[in-house]
Amino acid sequence: MSTFLGLPAGGSAGSSPRPSTAPRGVGHLRGSDPFPVAARRALADSQLRRNLGKATATIRAKRAAVVAELPDWEQLREAGRAIKAETMRHLDRYLEQLEAQVEARGGTVHWARDATEANAIVTGLVRAAGATEAVKVKSIATDEIGLNDALAAAGIAAHETDLAELIVQLGHDRPSHILVPAIHRNRAEIREIFLREMGDVDPALTDSPAALAEAARLHLRRKFLSATVGISGANFAIAETGTLCVVESEGNGRMCLTLPQTLITVMGIEKVIPSWRDLGVFLQLLPRSSTGERMNPYTSMWTGVTPGDGPQNVHLVLLDNGRTAALADATGRQALYCIRCSACLNVCPVYERTGGHAYGSVYPGPIGAVLSPQLTGIEDNASLPYASSLCGACYDACPVKIDIPSLLVHLRARHVDEARRARRLPSAEAVTMAAASWVMADPGRYAAAQRAAKSGRALSRGGRIRALPPPLSAWTRARDLPAPPAMTFREWWRSEHRDRP
């Protein structure tokens, strides 16, 4: 696409969008190892595996129960997918409509090509409000652009108010799950973090969920009452009226969205939906898929500014940060359908064993494996499309029917093609495949190779080969091989048919 969604070039606040050519923001998290290295480390952490196994099994069971209640679940999934596909086809039109509606109702729309621009816009708005602190609703888009760090560098303290995000922030940690960012922490660990970091917490604090929640509530209440700026993401934005929507479970979001005088929402451009009618579909799909609830506990919506009621300065920052590049890929754009429910994480056997940190990306699990490489460029997250067994559980669970396994294969192919173009010499994998192709193209060569492979039986134990010498050791480092049979198929066939005419 030559321009940002085909729209004319323009400026920032309230102006038309510009081409997405500037450097993108946070990609593979700084200092993170590639997935195979980080996963190996995570697998050695038995406490992490216990925490993850328990949490994902609980959420899976809850989801399965509430999904089974709906006879039209499959039709709802189809509807969700169709709405998203239609929106992506005409994303330019819906974004322009959203912008016009938000501004007609007293809000201001800003367009950010990348993380740097988005952070500069938000920092400028907080400064303009004369604030040095802000309260935040849980938002992965702001994690994606590294907003908290950018604000801190400008002398502005951003306080996370979602309980799990608060645990992550106080623990100087990183989220490891889209919906349950502190899924890798158990109650005892959370109690320790609160005692160490909150300062004003009762030293007799226990690790009962009620006591921990009360400690967080008291800590946050002071922040809510003093903050003059709130920062949020958005789950949906309705183009036909300019209404923004945040769904959450704790009520902290509603405090952030209603108490401060200035409200700044950072939203990925793919979150727009055409109409209220469409919202009805997603408000059925999302809570069942994410928390296993029939209905979301707190669904907040606001449309521009209401004089004398709630925030009087309402800003919407529309974030590209690699999304138009994903949109330009006819197959890859499916990743933009995602409604961040996290169902694919909870069913993924890889995620369940490694946790989110191993992905080195703000979007972990199967959706991270297909979204992050597209947002950052494949070279920045090249190991992620391979972080899957392609079992297909994510596709079955996805409420908008994103075909994640096919996307993974598509991105692997793109990675191989790009690597081939960038390299003059063929890779070891390409040489191996060319050799295999040469061997298999001739029956004589193939039979000779089979006979040679039988010598590998000497390396087997219990019918499996667990370690091959270099360079084949790269294969057996992560998996074993069945030992070659004592007899090839052809030898077996000849012995079976020896006496027949």
Ligand code: SF4
């Ligand atoms: S890809 Fe599908 S299942 Fe995974 S988080 Fe997104 S919407 Fe949910």
